[in-house]
Each structure stands twice: as structure tokens, then as C-alpha cells.
Amino acid sequence: MNTKEGLLFSDALLKEIKSRFHYVDHDMNGRERLFFDNAGGSFRLKSAxxxxxxxxxxxxxxxxxxxxxxxxxxxxxxxxxxxxxxxxxxxxxxxxxxxxxxxxxxxxxxxxxxxxxxxxxxxxxxxxxxxxxxxxxxxxxxxxxxxxxxxxxxxxxxxxxxxxxxxxxxxxxxxxxxxxxxxxxxxxxxxxxxxxxxxxxxxxxxxxxxxxxxxxxxxxxxxxxxxxxxxxxxxxxxxxxxxxxxxxxxxxxxxxxxxxxxxxxxxxxxxxxxxxxxxxxxxxVCWLGSQSVTPNDRRALFASGIHSIELHERALLSRMLNGSASTPGLRQMKNVKVFLDYEDLTKRDLILAIGIENLEHAQAVREYERRGVIVYERVATSLYSKRMLHSFGLEGAVRVSPLHCHSVADIDKFLQITHEISRAFNSTEVGGVR
Missing domain, CATH: 3.40.640.10 (Type I PLP-dependent aspartate aminotransferase-like (Major domain))
Structure with missing residues (x-):
């Protein structure tokens, strides 16, 4: 099996996964949202x-x-x-x-x-x-x-x-x-x-x-x-x-x-x-592992579960980057830049750094939030970001970090919103700047 591009969970399994976490599709006030800031934390298991x-x-x-x-x-x-x-x-x-x-x-x-x-x-x-x-x-x-x-x-x-x-x-x-x-x-x-x-x-x-x-x-x-x-x-x-x-x-x-x-x-x-x-x-994680291997010792189940998470997330990463026949990926969007875009997805976790032309990174985060998406700005004025960003020759980026709880539909919605934002701030009708 070629897993360089990842392997998605079945729809039935993903539905069960989502049910085990708090606030995957809605915030605490019941509003629909995509929480793509899991590198700053993560969805919480209800059982935890x-x-x-x-x-x-x-x-x-x-x-x-x-x-x-x-x-x-x-x-x-x-x-x-x-x-x-x-x-x-x-x-x-x-x-x-x-x-x-x-x-x-x-x-x-x-x-x-x-x-x-x-x-x-x-x-x-x-x-x-x-x-x-x-x-x-x-x-x-x-x-x-x-x-x-x-x-x-x-x-x-x-x-x-x-x-x-x-x-x-x-x-x-x-x-x-x-x-x-x-x-x-x-x-x-x-x-x-x-x-x-x-x-x-x-x-x-x-x-x-x-x-x-x-x-x-x-x-x-x-x-x-x-x-x-x-x-x-x-x-x-x-x-x-x-x-x-x-x-x-x-x-x-x-x-x-x-x-x-x-x-x-x-x-x-x-x-x-x-x-x-x-x-x-x-x-x-052991429960996830038991979906694909015969129960053995706890470490074997855990390893199987983490491996399935890794493959699903790799498939989501590939979808974000490359899109589909109906939805362009980040790599295909004219006014979107994927920073540090390394081709070998086996060497990457599910985190992306992007930029949108004519849009400052913190403002981009606010534009995403207006459309029901939570991402995070990594900027050189932050003590948590400056050293790393400057080592890459960057002054900032929008960090996007979904989790294995997300679906292809979630990724496609994010891509559509990103395309909408990039067009809004790079429209020829307003001279490329709003």
C-alpha cells in the first residue's frame, strides 16, 4: 500500500472519532466553526x-x-x-x-x-x-x-x-x-x-x-x-x-x-x-488501533492507533496542499503562498505556514475568524516565533493546524474560505488592495 499521500479514515470511523471530542464542529456557544489551531492545544477528549x-x-x-x-x-x-x-x-x-x-x-x-x-x-x-x-x-x-x-x-x-x-x-x-x-x-x-x-x-x-x-x-x-x-x-x-x-x-x-x-x-x-x-x-489511541489490528499488548495497539492518525493527517495535508478536481489546493491558489513547502509529506506533521498577498498575517487571522475559522498568526514580534521565523527569512505567517478529527469536507471548506479571502484582498477591481 502506498501511504506517501496518507490514508483517510472511513466516514463511519471519523463520525465516531468526532463524537469522542468536545467542540469539533461548533464552539461553546453553538456556532459552527473550523478550529484549525490545534498546534496551540488540541481538541479535548470527552473522557479525559x-x-x-x-x-x-x-x-x-x-x-x-x-x-x-x-x-x-x-x-x-x-x-x-x-x-x-x-x-x-x-x-x-x-x-x-x-x-x-x-x-x-x-x-x-x-x-x-x-x-x-x-x-x-x-x-x-x-x-x-x-x-x-x-x-x-x-x-x-x-x-x-x-x-x-x-x-x-x-x-x-x-x-x-x-x-x-x-x-x-x-x-x-x-x-x-x-x-x-x-x-x-x-x-x-x-x-x-x-x-x-x-x-x-x-x-x-x-x-x-x-x-x-x-x-x-x-x-x-x-x-x-x-x-x-x-x-x-x-x-x-x-x-x-x-x-x-x-x-x-x-x-x-x-x-x-x-x-x-x-x-x-x-x-x-x-x-x-x-x-x-x-x-x-x-x-x-488504543481504541483507534484496535480498528485495524488484532488486540495484542497495549503498546502494539497504541502504535497502531498513532500510525492511523499519522496516515489520516497526511491525507488531509495532501488535500490542503493539492486540492481536488473541484477545489484548488493552497499550492494552486494564485495569491496564496505556502511557506517551507517540502514535497515529502512523510517528513511533515499536520502543520502549515501560509501567507496571503496584500494581507497582514494578524489581519488574515481576523478575516478567517469572521468566516468561522480559527487559525493563528506567527509573527516576528512574538517571543514564541521571532527566532524561528528569522531563521527561515520570514517576518510572519498564518499557522494552520487541523487535527485527525477533521474530514476532507472540513479541509475543502477551509480551502474555499482561503480562496474567498485571497480574492477579496487581491481583486483587480480594487487595484489589488482593500
């Missing part, structure tokens, strides 16, 4: 929101011996194992924090402050939570910060541009799994292989927040020392970040209560709902 409320409503402390305390301990244990299921992680420690950004700062600090070396390496496409953490601890420890440049053709970072900065004196390498502007996926497996060929005991940290909902992560194939995800970008709830640390990274000095084990990272009382939400995410 329900479990959040159910578990957090309990007054019981899990550090007790009575029945409901033991129930909460089991919730945490299942959620811990389910994070390992997402990552295919063996051993090490799971760390629940308020945000994925907080988890990243903590992991970078522990490694940078306690692993000898003269330099640390990262990339220009990192989220500020990892780039700023690396910058801060490079300054505090007197290490040189080395930054790999982006590739404006692929929208990502070439492996060689990363590993060429690694040497025997590199203390830590921090890389993002996929760009949150272009959707380009980095070849993490090859980065790890080549970097460790240069320095076998190199510590490597990965920001998987953007990529986790869109493709499979396998720490057995990419053995790193720290990795984080954000459940709110993965069909879950805000107020939680989940990280995993390798056995050697987990015992590095870090903030913890003196009486806890050396590899324990949580501070204060746990919030069991964080773990319950992770389990609901895994339950859902």
Missing part, C-alpha cells in the same frame, strides 16, 4: 475531561492507606505506565509537573549543572522553554551554547548541522522532535545515532510536545535521557506536563524532598488527575 473532574473531585490524599487512597495510587500507577506506553520507555523515572515547559527547564538544569563539558548544543527551532533553558544554564555554568541552523527548504534541521556541533566536550544536546511552525520532523533516530558515535555517553533531551499527537515515539529506537509531552496538546487537559528521564539522568541532583528516593522528581502532593488523563489518551 470527565476523568479530570471525577478524580480531582476526590478529597482523598493518595499517600494514605484507606480504600480511595489506594484507588488513587492505582490511578497514578496506571498513568505512569501509560506514559511509558506512549514513549515505549523502559525503566527511568516519570515526572509530572504543572507544564511541559517547567519539566524541560528542570531536566536541562540537572544535566547542564552536573555533567562536565565546555559546550551544550541545541537548534534554532526549539520552543523557548528548551532554547531559553539551554541559554540560561550555558550562562550559569560557563559553557558555550552552540545552535544548529534551520533548513529553509525542508523547514527542519539537517542531521549533519546538529551533529557537527557535538564533540567530546559537549555536556548535553537538546533537540525538538518537530517544528511548531513548519511541521517538519527531525530525524531523531539518526541524530541520536550520529551524536552518540561522536560521544557515546552524551546526554540528550528531546522536546516532543508538538510531535507526540501526530506520530510514534519509540525510545527503544531513540534512546535519549529526557523527553517531555504536554497532555493539553494531546487530546488531554491544561495544567499538566509529563516528562520521562533515563535512569542515569533521573539520579542527577535535582530539587526533591530529602527523604524521597534519588530518582524521584515530583515535589509536593501528586495530582492524580494528571495520570488519569494520560490513561484516557492512551485508551483512546
Amino acid at each position: 475531561v470527565d476523568q479530570f473532574a471525577r478524580i480531582d473531585a476526590l478529597p482523598d490524599c493518595p499517600e494514605r492507606i484507606h480504600e480511595l487512597a489506594i484507588f488513587l495510587q492505582d490511578v497514578q500507577a496506571r498513568g505512569t505506565e501509560d506514559l511509558r506506553t506512549i514513549l515505549n520507555a523502559k525503566g527511568g523515572s516519570v515526572y509530572a509537573s504543572l507544564t511541559a515547559s517547567g519539566g524541560m527547564f528542570d531536566m536541562v538544569r540537572a544535566i547542564a549543572e552536573h555533567i562536565p563539558g565546555t559546550n551544550i548544543v541545541t537548534t534554532v527551532l526549539e520552543h523557548p522553554s528548551s532554547f531559553d533553558a539551554m541559554t540560561l544554564y550555558a550562562e550559569r555554568t560557563g559553557k558555550a551554547l552552540r545552535v544548529a541552523k534551520s533548513n529553509p527548504v525542508t523547514g527542519g534541521i539537517d542531521v549533519q548541522d546538529i551533529v557537527s556541533l557535538v564533540d567530546a566536550d559537549t555536556a548535553v544536546l537538546s533537540v525538538i522532535y518537530a517544528s511548531n511552525i513548519s511541521g517538519a520532523k527531525l530525524d531523531i533516530q539518526e541524530v541520536v545515532r550520529q551524536a552518540r558515535a561522536i560521544k557515546p555517553d552524551l546526554y540528550i533531551v528531546v522536546d516532543a510536545v508538538q510531535h507526540a499527537p501526530h506520530g510514534l515515539i519509540d525510545l527503544q529506537a531513540t534512546p535519549v535521557d529526557g523527553i517531555n509531552i504536554a497532555p493539553y496538546k494531546f487530546f488531554g487537559c491544561r495544567g499538566s506536563g509529563m516528562s520521562w528521564l533515563s535512569e542515569r539522568a533521573s539520579v542527577l541532583p535535582h530539587h526533591k524532598l530529602a527523604g524521597k528516593k534519588k530518582d524521584f522528581w515530583d515535589l509536593g502532593s501528586a495530582a492524580p488527575w494528571q495520570f488519569a488523563v494520560v490513561s484516557e489518551i492512551v485508551n483512546y
